[in-house]
Amino acid sequence: MKLSRRTLIGAAGISVIGIGTPGVVSAQSWRGNFGMMPRFKNARSVKPPNPRAEIAMNLITDAVGIERTIKLYSAHITKTRIAGFATTLNGTRYIVYDRAKVPWPETITPWTSVFLMAHEVGHHVAVHNFRKDIQKIRLELExxxxxGFALSRLGATEAQATYYYRGNGPETITHPSSLASTASARAGWKLGERMKRREQS
Ligand SMILES: [Zn+2]
Known part of the structure; x- marks a missing residue:
């Protein structure tokens, strides 16, 4: 596994085109795929994503071995507490993130933004849009x-992989408490680390 933290910094931070990571679509060619912007409930001003968000998305899907078929957009999400969401429209999978709440600075790896993206990829991978039989909170924890697992694969430290839910947010009808979410992220991260050790032995 060669997706080290440095790879992500290089990929997400400096160059957009020609990074040499297999499967990374250049900002140019990806932009070319955008014609009409799709419309989403609770999202206004839908636009192409930040190129670094696109690269992070490619690294996440590479890290967990799925094809990069999820379409990514940025938007202004009208629900104040929501930074991003995963949804399916007419058989196409989408992730939409809020431009103001999910920053992509050039100089550092924004692990909280990468975490948010990986969380939304997790909803797609576990097919949560079709799981109406399970409590919403359990889907969030999954x-x-x-x-957490994906961030371990990408070289994040435990602190980086669990920073997203810092603070002491209470449980709501749809979302777990910060503490419960942090514990799940940590469990995923530890699983990723265990797998790394197994691969090395
Ligand atoms: Zn979620």
Missing amino acids: ADRFA
Whole structure:
């Protein structure tokens, strides 16, 4: 596994085109795929993503071995507490993130933004849009666990992989408490680390 933290910094931070990571679509060619912007409930001003968000998305899907078929957009999400969401429209999978709440600075790896993206990928990978039989909170925890796992694969430290839910947010009808989410992210991260050790032995 060669997706080290440095790879992600290089990929997400400096150059957009010609990074040499297999499967990374250049900002140019990806932009070319955008014609009409799709419309989403609770999202306004839908636009192509930040190129670094696109690269992070490619690294996440590479890290967990799925094809890069999820379409990514940025938007202004009208629900104040929501930074991003995963949805399926007419058989196409989408992730939409809020431009103001999910920053992509050039100089550092924005692990919290990468975590958010990995969490949304987790919803798709675990097919949560079709799981109406399970409590929403349990789906969120599963997505958090997946995100922690993906961040381990990408070289994040435990602190980086669990920073997203810092603070002491209470449980709501749809979302777990910060503590529960952090515990799930940590469990996923530890699983990723255990796998790394197994691969090395
Ligand atoms: Zn979620």
